[in-house]
Amino acid sequence: MKHIVFMFEVHQPYRLRRNIKSLLLSNLIRKGRLTPEDLEKIYFDEDLNRYVFERVAKRCYLPANYTIKQQIEYFKDYGKKFKVAYSVSGVLLEQASRWFPELVESFRRLASTGLVEFLDQTYYHSLAFLVAEEEFMDQLNEHRRLIKKELNYEPRAIENTEFIYNNYVGCLFDRLGYKAVLTEGVERILGWRSPNYLYKAKNCNIRVLMRNYRLSDDIGFRFGSTWWNEYPLTAEKYSAWLAATPGDVILIAIDYETFGEHFPAETGIFEFLRWLPGEILKWENLTISTPTEVAEHLQPRDEIDVPEYMTISWADLERDLSAWIGNFMQQDAFNRLRDLWLQIKALRNPGYERLWRLLSISDHFYYMSTKGGGPGDVHSYFSPYKNPYEAHMLFSEAIGDLETRTLLALENDKKALMRYAWMRSLPDENKFYFYA
Known part of the structure; x- marks a missing residue:
């Protein structure tokens, strides 16, 4: 049985203002002394951040959550179930609590199904691992506390920001007790091997799931591309590709904003999402699992060695820093x-x-x-x-x-x-x- 793992990255940053200097001066003249709270309002563009967040929540997060919850409930009594994993940054949940509390409640409803896994990551979706281990761990712990508080969930799997990974990162996560870490299936690391198997980290026992970036990008980047020779991409076609792909586990990891924001509803992206679980579960050789389930049920086929000077990520063609x-x-x-x-x-x-x-x-x-x-x-x-x-x-x-x-x-x-x-x-x- 081949395991299909869906992981959705959910993050929105705080963007900087364009008029920081003038606001610093005017506020200093008016108030005399500026508190850190004043400075946060000066540095970061609250109007822009709220506008973008509300737009993406309406176009993507709420309708995508609704569609996924609907399909989870539909297949609950089916022989094979529909499951997904999310990696939600702390700053996204923070903005949702302030400006769109309905979204937090939507994620709570998903968590309550028992068929959704939430991953840990750095609270600030940051490069903290390059600063200091103490800071890295502080941000991981802050994120873990938030997920427990808001979603009543304790993560057992983890990703570093943007799938950034090396041996140090993997073994730190292992020391912290995580069962699995998700990262990119990069050819210069894998060599002749396939990303479609479970691996273990070098020098420690944490399980490593590696993203199949070609199949992920078929949804995340090429779905609405009319120039693509596979356009239009249907759930039936995509599930057939998954069924025909060799391996034990296929990790499909994409930005959640793919649904409704990068590709508007008019492209058929939500219909694709709605039909995909059923098309996958039709195949006798396919099942849908969460990262932790894969880590617990499969044996690693080999060891992944990523020295610090070869650090990988899922970003750009270089897939590095x-x-x-x-x-x-x-x-x-x-x-x-x-x-x-x-x-x-x-x-x-x-x-x-x-x-x-x-x-x-x-x-x-x-x-x-x-x-x-x-x-x-x-x-x-x-x-x-x-x-x-x-x-x-x-x-x-x-x-x-x-x-x-x-x-x-x-x-x-x-x-x-x-x-x-x-x-x-x-x-x-x-x-x-x-x-x-």
């Missing part, structure tokens, strides 16, 4: 963020820490990409800015202001300044661990 730190602007922005982290931790100011974490959202760096061709078109499609240079300029304004305020706060807090000096003096293997 170049989507976020591939050019000078991205590296400059990320280095400033990383360099500020020790000062933020030493200060122990929750408001400043939240501002830093909101600036760690991976989308800020994604918008700075200067790639051309197809990947460049995708980066431009998601960006709210005129070009990558504007994205870098706005991030620099926000991080620059936070750097200045953090430095001033440290100078006025001798204990924090001593903590910072002490943290900087520690060797790397101990640097990020200290207790009050």
